[in-house]
Amino acid sequence: MKLAILDRDGTLNPLGDGYVTSPEEWTAMAGALEAIARLNHAGWHVVVATNQPGLGRGLFDVMALNAIHAKMHRQVAALGGRIDAVFYCPHAADEECACRKPAPGLLEQISDRYGVERQEVQVVGSCAAHLQAGAALGAQLHLVCTGPSAHLHPGMPLPADMPPGTRVHASLGDFVDQLLPAAAPPLAATPLPPLAGGISLDAI
Numbered sequence: 001m002k003l004a005i006l007d008r009d010g011t012l013n014p015l016g017d018g019y020v021t022s023p024e025e026w027t028a029m030a031g032a033l034e035a036i037a038r039l040n041h042a043g044w045h046v047v048v049a050t051n052q053p054g055l056g057r058g059l060f061d062v063m064a065l066n067a068i069h070a071k072m073h074r075q076v077a078a079l080g081g082r083i084d085a086v087f088y089c090p091h092a093a094d095e096e097c098a099c100r101k102p103a104p105g106l107l108e109q110i111s112d113r114y115g116v117e118r119q120e121v122q123v124v125g126s127c128a129a130h131l132q133a134g135a136a137l138g139a140q141l142h143l144v145c146t147g148p149s150a151h152l153h154p155g156m157p158l159p160a161d162m163p164p165g166t167r168v169h170a171s172l173g174d175f176v177d178q179l180l181p182a183a184a185p186p187l188a189a190t191p192l193p194p195l196a197g198g199i200s201l202d203a204i
Contacts, residue, residue: 007125010147037081102132
């Protein structure tokens with residue numbers, strides 16, 4: 001199985017001034033969902049791993065988070081792709097849990113759930129915490145220059161908080177361009193079949 005673990009905020013949706021607390025506040029980054037669909041049609045499974053400390057702080061509840069992710073699932077499905085699951089950490093930073101990135105707990109659970117060798121997993125995101133968790137997992141690391149890393153670009157030296165060996169891409173679409181073979185077929189117009197049971201949301 002080919003598995004890519006993506007961060008959410010700053011990678012799939014733009015960063016706002018605060019937390020995304022409702023579906024109305026969630027909008028996709030230009031080209032991000034199309035990139036996921038291209039991965040899917042090349043045989044890749046895509047899972048999202050995201051810190052959501054707003055849950056622990058009471059800024060929104062699980063129903064709101066599920067509604068946000070339902071919107072995300074619908075929009076990627078409309079483009080012929082799918083996100084297999086969303087794994088999230090609901091804890092605030094001071095709770096010292098094992099699942100809040102940069103701790104690798106979420107990524108370990110995903111790797112184990114899908115039975116993928118950790119060194120074969122592609123971990124992709126725009127923030128240091130996501131990539132530090134990927135480094136602790138032993139995965140292959142990819143920084144996309146969006147969200148908190150929008151001031152960076154490929155060819156620049158890595159910031160000090162980025163793990164060594166991280167590869168840099170201008171966007172999620174550019175990551176997909178470099179990951180997939182040049183001769184990969186174009187995105188099919190027919191949507192992928194829906195997952196059994198619909199949306200999957202998991203937390204440690």
